[in-house]
Amino acid sequence: MTKKEDEPTGMRKGLVNYGDAGFSLFLRKAFIKGSGLTDNALERPVIGITDTGSGYNPCHGNMPQLVEAVQRGIMLAGGLPVKFPTISIGESFAAPTSMYLRNLMSMDTEEMLRAQPMDAVVLIGGCDKTVPAQLMGAASAGLPAIQLITGSMLTGSHRGETVGACTDCRRYWARFRAEEIDAQEISDVNNQLVPSVGTCSVMGTASTMACIAEALGMTVPGGASPPAVTSARMRVAEQTGAVAVQIAKSRLTIDKVLTEKAFENAMRVLLAIGGSTNAIVHLTAIAGRLGFEVDLQALDRMGRETPVLVDLKPSGAHYMEHFDAAGGMPALLRELKPLLHLDALTVTGRTLGEELERAAPPFPQDVIRPRDQPIYPQGGIAVLRGNLAPGGAIIKQSAADPKLMEHEGRAVVFEGLEDLASRIDSEDLDVAADDILVLKNIGPKGAPGMPEAGYIPLPRKLARQGVKDMVRISDGRMSGTAFGTIVLHVTPESAIGGPLGQVRNGDRIRLSVEKREISLLVSDEELARRAKADPVTEPSADRGYRKLFLTTVTQADKGVDFDFLAAPETRGRVPKS
Numbered sequence: 001m002t003k004k005e006d007e008p009t010g011m012r013k014g015l016v017n018y019g020d021a022g023f024s025l026f027l028r029k030a031f032i033k034g035s036g037l038t039d040n041a042l043e044r045p046v047i048g049i050t051d052t053g054s055g056y057n058p059c060h061g062n063m064p065q066l067v068e069a070v071q072r073g074i075m076l077a078g079g080l081p082v083k084f085p086t087i088s089i090g091e092s093f094a095a096p097t098s099m100y101l102r103n104l105m106s107m108d109t110e111e112m113l114r115a116q117p118m119d120a121v122v123l124i125g126g127c128d129k130t131v132p133a134q135l136m137g138a139a140s141a142g143l144p145a146i147q148l149i150t151g152s153m154l155t156g157s158h159r160g161e162t163v164g165a166c167t168d169c170r171r172y173w174a175r176f177r178a179e180e181i182d183a184q185e186i187s188d189v190n191n192q193l194v195p196s197v198g199t200c201s202v203m204g205t206a207s208t209m210a211c212i213a214e215a216l217g218m219t220v221p222g223g224a225s226p227p228a229v230t231s232a233r234m235r236v237a238e239q240t241g242a243v244a245v246q247i248a249k250s251r252l253t254i255d256k257v258l259t260e261k262a263f264e265n266a267m268r269v270l271l272a273i274g275g276s277t278n279a280i281v282h283l284t285a286i287a288g289r290l291g292f293e294v295d296l297q298a299l300d301r302m303g304r305e306t307p308v309l310v311d312l313k314p315s316g317a318h319y320m321e322h323f324d325a326a327g328g329m330p331a332l333l334r335e336l337k338p339l340l341h342l343d344a345l346t347v348t349g350r351t352l353g354e355e356l357e358r359a360a361p362p363f364p365q366d367v368i369r370p371r372d373q374p375i376y377p378q379g380g381i382a383v384l385r386g387n388l389a390p391g392g393a394i395i396k397q398s399a400a401d402p403k404l405m406e407h408e409g410r411a412v413v414f415e416g417l418e419d420l421a422s423r424i425d426s427e428d429l430d431v432a433a434d435d436i437l438v439l440k441n442i443g444p445k446g447a448p449g450m451p452e453a454g455y456i457p458l459p460r461k462l463a464r465q466g467v468k469d470m471v472r473i474s475d476g477r478m479s480g481t482a483f484g485t486i487v488l489h490v491t492p493e494s495a496i497g498g499p500l501g502q503v504r505n506g507d508r509i510r511l512s513v514e515k516r517e518i519s520l521l522v523s524d525e526e527l528a529r530r531a532k533a534d535p536v537t538e539p540s541a542d543r544g545y546r547k548l549f550l551t552t553v554t555q556a557d558k559g560v561d562f563d564f565l566a567a568p569e570t571r572g573r574v575p576k577s
């Protein structure tokens with residue numbers, strides 16, 4: 001493809017609608033020259049670079065080095081790099097939850113891409129919500145775009161054991177709660193869990209979205225896995241800059257990469273890596289920006305024929321740096337080849353199949369398994385339905401206790417986060433190991449922002465008795481780094497009148513992962529009676545972003561995006577089969 005002569009580029013882009021285009025360009029050039037640029041620099045393709053560094057986001061702590069390497073790549077390839085800031089969201093420091101801000105970041109990204117003159121953009125993201133937000137925004141803006149991942153953090157070492165954020169954070173904290181380790185040890189391990197800048201080192205949401213971005217064809221090959229502090233990561237950044245110039249010249253817009261086939265490849269990868277449940281919500285939102293609906297039932301069918309091959313925590317044993325050393329995404333994609341659309345186009349201008357032909361040959365390693373020796377025979381995530389979740393719910397079966405996946409028990413209900421916090425550790429709590437913990441009001445509108453509170457802690461008195469897992473159900477999400485028999489994303493949520501809101505203490509609930517069922521064993525009549533006796537008042541706000549959020553946010557099955565941000569027309573469903 002070659003650029004058409006009449007298409008405005010670089011500094012000329014966006015100027016054609018002004019009354020006097022010549023004067024507008026003259027002014028714009030004068031002002032950009034204030035940065036010290038010469039006319040020569042302005043004759044090149046302009047490549048925007050989103051700088052998402054922030055003191056509140058150590059997962060993006062290598063941003064200055066990444067930006068420098070991207071700029072170098074762009075200049076070596078003959079482009080003009082222009083970095084600009086957008087919002088940054090770090091998981092640990094965003095209240096009420098980072099998810100509450102994801103759509104805001106996507107809007108910021110979309111509008112800055114639209115507003116500022118650029119021929120292509122390098123999106124730099126890493127921490128959980130940033131890559132989805134950037135892909136959502138860029139998909140809506142429609143420019144040529146390429147994703148650069150900040151990269152994972154290194155692992156630490158605690159008394160001879162490899163540790164990393166944040167599966168081990170949870171594991172050690174659970175041990176501390178159970179009084180298995182003392183204050184000194186929990187303090188020691190705290191120094192080791194995050195030993196460098198970069199994203200969480202397990203297959204949590206950040207790593208999952210990195211792998212998904214590569215599976216979508218949005219990164220350079222092998223771009224998902226090099227750790228943040230490595231020279232390999234910087235070389236990926238330089239390469240990304242060069243490819244950005246290429247896609248600017250060839251006008252390879254994002255919709256040519258983010259096709260139905262790309263989304264199906266991404267879903268296949270999500271299942272095969274035992275990835276974070278959050279990625280389903282994010283993929284749904286990204287696809288929605290391009291008019292594709294995610295078919296959860298079809299995703300579940302896809303899951304039944306997709307083995308988990310990547311042996312990373314929380315489903316397995318290793319960390320991202322090991323995945324990288326084992327060959328990273330190209331090695332995994334080669335193993336998944338028969339299940340992928342190899343003709344899907346990637347940002348390099350080559351298809352996924354062509355890229356795999358060019359990838360390094362396989363070598364013996366024990367992190368990425370061959371298909372006939374999976375670590376889990378079916379995909380990591382199962383989609384559940386039943387009268388408790390008419391719009392669906394999900395469970396990460398690869399990270400759950402096999403003994404609890406067929407289970408019926410008595411509901412122990414918490415009305416919300418405050419109720420949970422005030423009673424979960426009470427010695428008087430009427431709870432036994434085979435009960436089912438139910439937490440309401442943590443859905444998209446409930447908390448709001450669908451926080452990762454679905455990982456309900458085990459009641460302290462049971463933890464002390466050695467209980468390691470229980471069935472837990474909520475309309476919230478859970479961190480991709482968590483482990484347990486945890487049913488999430490119950491749709492519709494309790495705060496808007498979903499059946500979850502009608503569960504009472506002592507009700508019986510049945511979970512069957514085999515049958516893909518989540519049922520409240522209470523009659524329809526009784527549920528209708530309860531709904532009438534106890535009508536819900538939907539959460540609302542008087543002003544500001546919270547008002548926008550509460551009035552327009554969609555349910556989990558629609559990606560928790562704002563309703564007005566999705567593409568106005570549906571183009572199809574993914575996955576197709």
Ligand code: FES
Binds near residue numbers: 198206
């Ligand atoms: Fe940023 Fe985990 S906190 S990736």
Ligand code: MG
Binds near residue numbers: 128205206479481
């Ligand atoms: Mg996370």
